[in-house]
Amino acid sequence: MLIFFLNVDFEKESLMSAKLLGIFSVIITSCMLSGCGSSEGESGSVTAVQTDSASSLGGEVAYQRYVTQNHVPLISLTDENSVNDLDTLAASIGERRIVQLGESTHGSKQMSQIKTRIIKYLHKNHDFNVVAFESSAFACNQDVNQKRELASRDLLQGCLFSLWHSHEVLDLFEYIVNTQSTDRPLKVVGFDVQLSGLLDTPSYMTEYFESAIDKEGVLTTLDIESLFLDIAQISRLSYSCEIQGNSQSCDTILSVLPDAQAAIDKLQALFTDSTMTSKTARFLATSFSRMLGLEEVRVGGTIAEGMASRDQSMADNVIQLATELYPNDKIAIWAHNTHIAEYFSDHRTQYPLMGMHLNEYFGDDLFSIGLYMNQGASAGNSRESLSVRPHNPSSLESLTTIVNQDVLYLPFSKINQPGLEDDWLHQPYETKYWGTTNVQVELAKVYDGIIMVKSSTLPDYL
Template identity: 25%
Template sequence: MKKLVKLNKKKGKSQITMLALSTALTGIVGFSSVSSASAAVPTITEKLTIENDLTVKQARTSNETIIEWKNWVNDRAYSLTSIQPEKVEQQKIPSSNFEDLEMLKPLLHDKRIVFLGESSHGAAEFNLAKTRLIQFLHQEMGYNVLAFESGLGNAMNAQGQIGKQTAEQTMKNAIFGVWWTKETLPLFDYVKKTQNTEQPLVLAGFDIQQQGPFTNGDWLQNSQLAKQLKDTENELVDWSFGKDLKGYQKAKPSIVKVYTQVKSQVKLKEKELKAAYPNEPHIVKLMERILSERIRLANEYVELDIQSNIELEQNNPTTFYKTMEWRDQAMLANLLWLAEEIYPTEKFIVWAHNDHIRKAQSEVMGTPYPVKFMGELLPEIYKKYSYVLGIYMAGGETASNNTREPMNVLPPVKGSIEDILSTTKKPYTFIDMRYRQNERGNSWMFEPRLSYSWGFIQESLVPRDQYDGLLLIDKVSKPNYLK
């Protein structure tokens, strides 16, 4: 789950109060589960106050320099004509609809993974823009795997049964509830329509967090074991939100035993698995992987999570940070496994929060998560052949993860990333940084600049050290959530 942050000034220091949001959808640490596909995620509220001696600053800059930067951006930025998802006509979108995205082809022609970030999970326009970008990347550039910051097993389940379900049900099975919106639904309608073409867009997940059942267990043909699996999934969620460390240590062997028993049946029930998941040809390998991950999670992670719950009540974030690192290490391992073992010849699109994908998260000043996330841990060979797009907003309102209440996006700070890019006065502004050398007019890319995470958490980062490109959406709004 992601922690939401409020910054308050106290005795010359930044006091960071972190309230745990009840969805695991931003995804930093811990588990969230739903009792059914459409149920709300259980709420947990943790409070942590950290005295942070670092003051978030950007370099002092003259008005003349800022004007110079803005003139440079005005001359070189690209403006998207639309962020609305395109309509499929006779199993294809007319290529002429993507003329405003043609500038991406030379930037991405040799890239295997395109990371699509977002500074908030609660912005309708982010969902729309990313959907249209995915349509372009898939149809025009052959990116055939779409991997979400959502459960490995849940996406497996959704892909395997995509032919049996509506686009909305596939969406709800595959991804966390923060993206269950009218703005995201066209993406799953598009995914579904591609399944019977020569170039299907395949759904995948790489998160280790629980988000509801990843299988109903019918393929086991053993109702008792299937029920044990379901009960164990729920039990694991309950433990991860608790503080009874000794109790969990006693219960852990029986939890691991159930997952081990189910895993032992996977190859024996290959025929039944393939019948249950006809649209997932890799179902055996995927099912074995998710069960192995559950065993590792039960053995390693949940105790950390419980210890973190105890320490957070004492304003001690030590183990909390360890759980965040554990999660991102596991997400990266899953993503690399998918890229190397399941889809070794395919190109990937990755959908996740900016925090997870940027290249040096631990160097971001002002972030409440000063640890190495998956983007920073990505092997160098993958960094060479990937492109990281950070997506930001300059105004409007975004939604809270758990309450879904609107939150105002703060006005851009003078000289900030949002301020510099918004000089175009266009609704959707893209700038490439990957292939830029430091020159007169673009030094802002190579030095610390302020920006807002979630529209109000002030951070300082060197843009080119974190991203390859930036997309600024001038104004965002709260998503239209589906029940």
């Protein structure tokens, strides 16, 4: 629900973030008035909430005992040589094939560092050979980019949304590029249906698909260049239509959509071979089709309907990647906590999320870890500093301070155990979205564990 703008202009991203926060406030207002949540005022003060969590159950000491007894101290954000702590994390993952790594903000240096460390470890030691990013399915696809032999920085900026253009994420991309000359390269894919990177250009798309058609050995009168010029135009106007309410932009999108969708349908039908090139081209054409479906929902529907459509489309892309392109590979997913959630990430805003669709499809083969921060600051989508606001006593952030670790991993079971100790994991319990907004999350339904970073700072941007 965080990045459905279709360009990387910082000013537009900032306006989008402000609009989304306003929409989020509107969505939860009616629930807050009926006493089912909490909120923070404009001053940043914390409003006490009434829930069935620690205070009312008298289980605070038991909850603290659970954290003390079950947490795993993570010894470093970046150390690749000492991995005993990650061995313990891997033991809880077991043989699961899909691991989701979330983040409560896209702008935390420490979250990107620990995720980079975990992904490197999983690749080196547990055969996770694919990393899938919440960014463009086209620009991030390994098969699309492999012939260009892109430098790590070019690959990063060509692929990911600009909010991840940092030295912390570059460290991962340098590792990715270095593995390409080995017998087990770490493959890069994207699963977002939106355009995100510098490689998302009509000329690059045209070049790729015309080459793929030639390899397929089929003849077509389809105007590939015009198709992707239309897709780029729809992408460019999406923000103006949905967020700014520009009716002219909406009308233009609606006028272009039918022909673009018909052309995409024809493009998909061209790729019937079982080669990797054909399967990749078919997947990418299908992803563009899902993008057009999303834009149709955005023009005619509500913000929430657009969010639900995007999460459904991203889940469909992940499923297709895992079953058709990489059916024998383990996959690590990099995305926001909201998208990886296997249950509603806030019980007041209930629309289907990517992780819910993936959980339904993959079941016990899916393992999800949410990431949170206790103090400090993170960056908004336009790189502005957002201070982590104070926490209520009965919150995930406050509870995990009992062990005083710079970074910790807390695994838990989705089954409520006898006794009080883990009750807080199985009922709405407070934590923070982006470090600023209190939300109520049934943690054991949403994740298989969480990572808490004690102090967050802004990324070291490129």
